Amino acid sequence: MASTREKLLGQFFTPERVAAFLVRWAAPGDGDRVLDPSCGDGVFLRQLHSAVGVEFCPESAAQARAAAAHAQVVEADFFQWASTHGPEFDAIVGNPPFIRYQQFTGPTRKSAFALARRIGVEFNGLTSSWAPFLAVSASLVRPGGRMAFVVPAEIGHATYAAPLIEGLCRNFSSVTIVAIREKLFPDLSQDAWLLFVSGKGGRTETIGFTAVDRFCSRIDPDNPTSLVSLRDWRQAGQRLRKFLLPADLREAYHLVIERAGATQLANIADVTIGYVSGDNDFFHLSRSAARLFEIPDAFLRPTIRRGEQLATDYVDQRLVDRWLAANEQIYVLDLTSTTEVPRSVAAYLTSPRGEEARARYKCRVRDPWYVIPGVAQTPSAFITCMSGRESRLAINRAGAVCTNSVLSVSLMQRVSHRGLLRGWRHPLSRLCQELEGHPLGGGMLKLEPGEARRVHVPLRPFHPTKAEGLALAESIDLMRTWRHYGPDADRA
Ligand SMILES: C[S@@+](CC[C@H](N)C(=O)[O-])C[C@H]1O[C@@H](n2cnc3c(N)ncnc32)[C@H](O)[C@@H]1O
Numbered sequence: 026m027a028s029t030r031e032k033l034l035g036q037f038f039t040p041e042r043v044a045a046f047l048v049r050w051a052a053p054g055d056g057d058r059v060l061d062p063s064c065g066d067g068v069f070l071r072q073l074h075s076a077v078g079v080e081f082c083p084e085s086a087a088q089a090r091a092a093a094a095h096a097q098v099v100e101a102d103f104f105q106w107a108s109t110h111g112p113e114f115d116a117i118v119g120n121p122p123f124i125r126y127q128q129f130t131g132p133t134r135k136s137a138f139a140l141a142r143r144i145g146v147e148f149n150g151l152t153s154s155w156a157p158f159l160a161v162s163a164s165l166v167r168p169g170g171r172m173a174f175v176v177p178a179e180i181g182h183a184t185y186a187a188p189l190i191e192g193l194c195r196n197f198s199s200v201t202i203v204a205i206r207e208k209l210f211p212d213l214s215q216d217a218w219l220l221f222v223s224g225k226g227g228r229t230e231t232i233g234f235t236a237v238d239r240f241c242s243r244i245d246p247d248n249p250t251s252l253v254s255l256r257d258w259r260q261a262g263q264r265l266r267k268f269l270l271p272a273d274l275r276e277a278y279h280l281v282i283e284r285a286g287a288t289q290l291a292n293i294a295d296v297t298i299g300y301v302s303g304d305n306d307f308f309h310l311s312r313s314a315a316r317l318f319e320i321p322d323a324f325l326r327p328t329i330r331r332g333e334q335l336a337t338d339y340v341d342q343r344l345v346d347r348w349l350a351a352n353e354q355i356y357v358l359d360l361t362s363t364t365e366v367p368r369s370v371a372a373y374l375t376s377p378r379g380e381e382a383r384a385r386y387k388c389r390v391r392d393p394w395y396v397i398p399g400v401a402q403t404p405s406a407f408i409t410c411m412s413g414r415e416s417r418l419a420i421n422r423a424g425a426v427c428t429n430s431v432l433s434v435s436l437m438q439r440v441s442h443r444g445l446l447r448g449w450r451h452p453l454s455r456l457c458q459e460l461e462g463h464p465l466g467g468g469m470l471k472l473e474p475g476e477a478r479r480v481h482v483p484l485r486p487f488h489p490t491k492a493e494g495l496a497l498a499e500s501i502d503l504m505r506t507w508r509h510y511g512p513d514a515d516r517a
Pocket residue numbers: 034035036037038039061062063064065066067068069079080081082085101102103104119120121122123133
């Protein structure tokens with residue numbers, strides 16, 4: 026497991042042979058002026074005759090100095106350092122820190138975003154550190170220069186990666202991404218891919234894309250196996266991940282969508298995440314707790330708190346009764362439409378446990394503190410948002426609600442429930458879930474609400490031809506291997 030320091034600083038060091046490969050491509054000449062903006066212990070600097078390395082962590086900077094005596098190692102925050110430098114490097118190489126947006130905050134983020142504007146890239150608050158690291162690095166490349174980086178595989182699907190890719194294509198004549206299926210960092214849940222850009226000052230309308238099973242030094246970034254036009258990439262929702270499918274399988278997939286008359290979930294339903302209670306243990310009661318505190322039935326709603334509850338096609342009263350009989354905490358306290366809180370409920374709210382819940386952040390910032398926003402909306406169906414082999418959809422026949430650990434689906438028009446269930450399970454939809462969703466580590470498939478909305482669902486019965494069926498099955502298998510799905514993920 027990564028230590029806190031490793032996580033806070035994104036300290037994961039690149040294997041020597043990968044660093045050597047990136048250096049050979051980006052800085053083949055001895056006289057090149059080269060920068061590694063986050064040099065860690067100096068694995069890239071060691072491969073270079075002379076270079077500048079910037080590193081925030083004093084211990085790592087000292088290690089880099091010891092490992093690469095010929096390099097100039099600056100102990101600094103890269104963004105601060107970059108604010109006093111211009112486009113002066115022939116080549117920039119490295120492996121940027123992957124610090125998630127929740128931790129990538131304050132003045133560092135502010136200056137990172139301001140400097141990214143130098144190459145016309147605008148990031149939003151949900152951006153992890155590596156993307157501005159690359160944009161700011163790009164601003165330090167002299168005309169005609171190049172960059173080679175290890176990048177998180179999120180570059181293939183994260184919304185915040187799109188402005189970076191657009192910006193690189195506007196500032197370099199060649200942009201190539203190499204997707205690598207086998208993990209470069211076996212201890213990390215995220216996969217890593219490689220990025221190669223050259224010809225600063227030019228622009229390109231295509232992204233070179235090569236997908237390989239494992240890293241090897243025969244990869245040729247100058248001859249990618251496919252060229253994805255920016256137009257196609259934008260049409261694919263700015264997700265390179267979809268191009269992991271070879272062209273023939275992608276074509277078969279698009280033809281089947283058309284032949285099946287499949288519609289995107291967004292056209293028939295509103296998909297969101299469920300409510301956030303603020304204190305799950307307090308707001309969720311078992312039947313015996315509800316009886317003990319004399320909470321009237323009118324204020325209790327059955328709820329879905331975990332994806333595992335969606336093991337069957339229908340959430341109905343029989344299933345809810347089974348959960349209640351097992352004394353599961355699946356009643357949520359819903360005081361939305363209460364003008365006068367009954368005495369027994371008031372006693373529960375003012376109990377020591379209630380006072381504890383009231384002091385929690387989410388409860389403190391709402392008025393009244395005990396009304397959970399969004400709890401009153403009854404969805405038509407639920408979808409698991411973190412799945413092993415595949416995601417599950419269940420129709421809501423019990424007036425149940427759900428927490429944010431599953432997706433809530435509210436149909437906007439009359440749709441046959443059987444058709445929806447069948448459609449979600451159809452291989453076409455299964456493949457679409459793989460392509461629109463993204464890997465979460467440990468083989469899991471994550472579907473954010475926006476990703477689920479884009480999933481195509483055939484609502485009418487549709488039987489693919491044998492060839493179509495084989496192409497869909499092969500594509501699903503391939504996408505599962507890219508998210509490292511194995512039976513273990515089902516047990517997660
Ligand atoms: C993924 S590691 C890569 C280190 C090295 N380049 C390698 O590939 O082995 C990222 C490095 O960035 C450093 N770092 C994090 N934030 C930084 C910042 N704002 N400025 C400079 N370095 C930073 C971390 O301490 C860490 O050593």
